[in-house]
Amino acid sequence: MRRYHFAETEDKKWLPGSIRSYMVDYLRFMGEILDVYRPSYEIIRKLCRETGERKITDLCSGGGGISLRLAEELKDEIDSIVLSDLYPNTDSFRYLASRNSKISFITEPVDARDVPDSLKGIRTIYSSIPHFSPDEVKDIFRSSFTSSNPIAVFEAAERKISHLLVILIFTPILFFLFTPFIRPFRFGRLFFTYVFPVVPVLTTFDGIVSVLRMYKSEELLTLAKESVPEYRWEGGCIRDGMRKVNYVTGRAV
Numbered sequence: 001m002r003r004y005h006f007a008e009t010e011d012k013k014w015l016p017g018s019i020r021s022y023m024v025d026y027l028r029f030m031g032e033i034l035d036v037y038r039p040s041y042e043i044i045r046k047l048c049r050e051t052g053e054r055k056i057t058d059l060c061s062g063g064g065g066i067s068l069r070l071a072e073e074l075k076d077e078i079d080s081i082v083l084s085d086l087y088p089n090t091d092s093f094r095y096l097a098s099r100n101s102k103i104s105f106i107t108e109p110v111d112a113r114d115v116p117d118s119l120k121g122i123r124t125i126y127s128s129i130p131h132f133s134p135d136e137v138k139d140i141f142r143s144s145f146t147s148s149n150p151i152a153v154f155e156a157a158e159r160k161i162s163h164l165l166v167i168l169i170f171t172p173i174l175f176f177l178f179t180p181f182i183r184p185f186r187f188g189r190l191f192f193t194y195v196f197p198v199v200p201v202l203t204t205f206d207g208i209v210s211v212l213r214m215y216k217s218e219e220l221l222t223l224a225k226e227s228v229p230e231y232r233w234e235g236g237c238i239r240d241g242m243r244k245v246n247y248v249t250g251r252a253v
């Protein structure tokens with residue numbers, strides 16, 4: 001299947017902040033309970049060892065993604081995880097920071113295409129690289145190089161019909177079953193899921209668009225090598241049982 005770069009509702013400024021938060025909180029909740037990014041922990045551990053870095057700056061953090069699990073799994077390797085987003089979900093960031101002292105967050109918007117040089121550490125991007133066009137992906141890689149920071153990009157979904165079907169069928173069901181358990185608790189979350197189900201509808205729509213514009217790991221690796229030939233790039237697919245994650249990492253040689 002070829003790549004189609006349509007826009008997600010999440011990319012739109014007009015999307016109300018609370019709806020956006022409920023959508024990305026769902027992603028964090030499912031990511032945490034299914035531990036979909038477990039294979040990525042070993043890659044980050046290796047990057048920490050190779051670069052001597054003990055800090056992570058997470059870009060496009062959404063509802064906080066898997067930061068809590070990451071902080072727990074890599075407690076010996078990582079001193080801090082800083083969450084950031086173009087539309088910072090401070091409600092969820094604060095909730096996560098209260099659960100693990102290694103997690104902190106930036107309240108100002110941080111655009112992954114133009115990250116301030118002051119933000120140091122390994123830059124991670126989970127479940128978000130499809131938001132960017134090939135040229136923007138190259139800019140993101142270049143900016144990590146010019147600021148002398150390693151970078152690691154992870155994607156659990158793939159550009160496949162089967163993944164489209166899984167999202168189409170399971171997203172509404174999972175929302176229906178799990179919404180009351182998603183934290184922080186908000187009545188708005190229940191209202192916009194069960195009474196006026198805009199959150200499951202938009203999340204399903206965005207999931208489909210996201211799969212259609214997903215990069216294959218070899219495509220990402222090609223963009224990475226073209227943008228920063230000076231870095232040591234690694235990429236591919238890593239598995240842990242049923243879990244499968246595509247990744248690309250880059251660091252100084």
Ligand SMILES: C[S@@+](CC[C@H](N)C(=O)[O-])C[C@H]1O[C@@H](n2cnc3c(N)ncnc32)[C@H](O)[C@@H]1O
Pocket residue numbers: 010011024027028031059060061062063064065066084085086087110111112113125126127128131
């Ligand atoms: C799929 S969601 C969240 C993924 C989150 N990392 C996770 O694992 O749950 C993608 C996030 O990217 C953010 N985003 C989109 N464009 C961005 C940009 N240019 N800079 C930073 N964040 C951006 C959106 O606001 C959204 O929160």
